[in-house]
Amino acid sequence: MSSATPAIGRPRAFDEGTVLDRAAEVFWRHGYEGASLTALTSAMGINRPSLYATFGSKQQLFRRAFARYHETQVATAHAALDQPTAYAAIEAFLRSSADSLTAAGHPPGCLSVQGGLACSPENAGIAEILAAGRAATESALEQRLSRAAAEGDLPPGVDARALARFVMAISEGHAVHAAAGTRREDLQASVDIALRAVAPRS
Template structure:
């Protein structure tokens, strides 16, 4: 009896289940991803989902962490590039690559999940707003470092540059979701960086 109270050990691969949930949220957005879609894709019951991951919102937050470590890792990795121009290139190229991978939904999970959110998903939309703002803040901080080191003009508008790049990346995601090819989006990146440094 004591064993049954503690419950049986988990009989599924939590990481694999999260990866499957990631694809569902990425393809359908936060509100479009129903619990039925999620549990069927994950191959588990709702009870198991709640026990392992919490409610739908908690599951999404765990999925977002997986995305940050996987397809979305370019956001954090780009700021490690040695020059401001290479940071910008890595950030935008990363957005193109993440949004045009074979076998995965097109576009960015964070952008797609937030595009169609009603009242029930406001807390998730707020999380995604903060998540995207953090990316912009990381870029702004890196470009300020570049300006301080002479890699950008001392009077460079680092806030505008960071906002410009995140706006282009969001646009890349929307275009990718609409069917734009990787080659076409790489051309957009080339044009976006023609007049570097910006401003």
């Protein structure tokens, strides 16, 4: 009988954060259902057994990849809400979003919009994950605008929820246009128009 000690708890031969980023890009580019296991494992640089052993399933991989994306990519948009006024926060939110949607180094547009808006019934959970991510961003924006209203930084009677949804609709619409090839300067020109609708009235 061999006296060799079995290898227990052997460390992974890959960096989990890196492979999640690569998986996110595949989902971003092709959508959840369009992202094949072959495309995913090729981009991630791992084989299928490693994928299943580490992440369990394609859906669990997507959940992990999207969570990482949401933390890293959306953090910039949330930081915009730290601006001192509601108008400045909205402007920073929309401009940083337009910049991110057209940045080099990743597919154009937004994973939370492109990843799975249209899914078959068996993958409805994917659309729900993405909708929850967008709703969390909208909720953070609504909270910021509600605080602005309470502080008198918005005109009396402004509906903070409706205003937050308006801002999100602009940002999400920009994601669709960016994915179709719209240039950054054209998105920023659209931001200029949107800001006129929310500019403080003298």
